[in-house]
Amino acid sequence: MSSTKKNADRLIKKYPNRRLYDTQTSSYITLTDVKQLVLDNELFTVVDAKSNEDLSRSILLQIILEEEANGAPMFSTDVLAQIIRFYGHAMQGMMGSYLEKNVQAFTDIQRKFTGTAAGGLDGKPFSPEMWTQFMNVQGPMMQGMMNNYIDQSKSLFVQMQEQMQSQSKNIFGTFPFVPGVAPGEKK
Numbered sequence: 001m002s003s004t005k006k007n008a009d010r011l012i013k014k015y016p017n018r019r020l021y022d023t024q025t026s027s028y029i030t031l032t033d034v035k036q037l038v039l040d041n042e043l044f045t046v047v048d049a050k051s052n053e054d055l056s057r058s059i060l061l062q063i064i065l066e067e068e069a070n071g072a073p074m075f076s077t078d079v080l081a082q083i084i085r086f087y088g089h090a091m092q093g094m095m096g097s098y099l100e101k102n103v104q105a106f107t108d109i110q111r112k113f114t115g116t117a118a119g120g121l122d123g124k125p126f127s128p129e130m131w132t133q134f135m136n137v138q139g140p141m142m143q144g145m146m147n148n149y150i151d152q153s154k155s156l157f158v159q160m161q162e163q164m165q166s167q168s169k170n171i172f173g174t175f176p177f178v179p180g181v182a183p184g185e186k187k
Contacts, residue, residue, distance in 0.1 A: 010037070010044035014055050020046065035063050094160045105152050 011023045012034065022029045037044050038060070046055045068075060075083075086095045 012044055012046045013049040014046055015049045031063055098156055098160050101156050102153050105149055109149055
């Protein structure tokens with residue numbers, strides 16, 4: 001998952017009237033246009049026209065909000081609630097990194113899959129029949145890629161837990177705890 005960079009080729013200014021101005025095309029654009037830039041893998045930065053504050057994240061979140069409101073949402077209510085619970089939690093930074101690595105792993109799998117799919121098409125449209133044939137041939141490969149994804153996800157989660165345990169030991173290691181003895185009791 002590639003995030004927008006400060007020195008991106010394309011600069012979009014957001015004005016107080018909530019309009020977005022693309023400095024490359026010298027025209028006002030909509031959130032739909034910004035979404036298309038994302039889909040086209042174009043690097044851009046959205047800044048407040050007055051303060052120059054980077055607003056890229058808030059614009060991307062606004063696009064996600066609109067996508068979630070239209071059609072079939074990607075996130076369930078439970079997932080969104082869980083994400084909210086991580087804000088302000090000691091695990092917030094690790095969870096963000098964990099999600100980012102998982103999305104990147106999934107993107108890599110998708111890229112491999114679409115690269116393999118495009119290789120056998122010879123410029124023909126991808127019809128339902130072709131899709132069925134492709135899945136019959138590629139099923140085992142897809143299962144292997146998904147198993148690798150699951151293993152990688154599991155590994156990242158275990159790594160995150162180990163980091164948390166290590167940090168806890170560093171923080172609380174100096175306290176004189178005796179296992180099985182409540183504070184104030186003598187053994």
